[in-house]
Amino acid sequence: MTDAAYLLVHEDREYLLEPGEEFGTDLGVIDVPEDVAAGDTIETHLGTEFEVRELRGPDLFDHLERTGAPMMPRDVGLVIGHTGVKAGDRVLDAGTGTGILSAYLGRDDAEVTTYEQDPEFAEVARENMRVAGVSDQVDVRTGDLTEHVDELAEGDGFDVLTLDTANAPEIAARADELLVPGGFLAVYSPFVEATHDAADAVKEAGLTEIETLETIQREMDFSDRGSRPSTAGVGHTGYLLFARRP
Incomplete structure (x- = not known):
């Protein structure tokens, strides 16, 4: 890199x-x-x-060109921590968007194949990968991953599958065909209904170790009077579903 x-x-x-x-x-x-x-x-x-x-990871979040709301660094951290993604892992991703998650994983020397349905968004993501210095690690493809599952399932399998797309439940239903034994799935959604649908799909697919988290944080305020959570309130970004192929 x-x-x-x-x-x-x-x-x-x-x-x-x-x-x-x-x-x-x-x-x-x-x-x-x-x-x-x-x-x-x-x-x-x-x-x-x-x-x-x-450049460090948070700098990418702050400065790369955006095509929508990118995944927050704290959510990226949960994906990396719960899947254990490492150098040399093969990662399949859907819903590239700005490409923040793909860039983080590429900078960890994972080999990422990511699908983005919007051609303009995909082109921005490719430029972002170049700026981030991970073009060799991240292959940004234009298209709907659901249309390529059959061909990808015939390959050697992926260590990690990450989904941030509206049709995530449809892809998650075939996670057992895409992942290697012991491989992890991570699904991100801002909506609980989509997360519930994804949870049902991975159960049907036979995945185990299913866990769903709401990602929230509270900033702390420190003053001479004392310390307390910020009055700005609890910051919700979305839901993360994790599961593993047996």
Whole structure:
């Protein structure tokens, strides 16, 4: 994996730029050298210094071009933690969207094949994978995964199947054909009804270790008066269903 872009930081300013790129700001023009590396310092033509940083996962969430609401880093963390995805694993994904999950998994050196039904979204995702430096790890395909299950099921099988798409229950129903023995399924949905349907589908498919989580977080506020959860309320993003092929 190689980094195609870097994060340039000055105080509260952050810009995602590539080697050789020229970018104008009110702090001056940033001219990124072709041989730029993390740890370098670049001065604008007005003398403002920017620190060059290697991209990390949260930077991808903050700066990649979006085609909708991407999966939150906390949800990505649950997917990685509950499936144990690792370098060399073969991952099949549906519902690429912006590609945040695929980029995270690619940066962990998993081999990801991801399907996106919208051709324009798929093209944005391919560019995002290039910017993230994971084009060699992530194959973004345009199409509906349900139309390719038969051919994919004839292969060697996938270690992990991740679904973030409206037809997830239909695909989950055939998870036993797509996964290797011991392989994991992860289904994300913002709606409980779709999650319930997916749970019914994986039970019918004979998967085990089925677990459903609502992903919520509470931010904490600290002050001289004391510590308490933020009054902003509980942050719900969605539901994650996990299951495993016996």
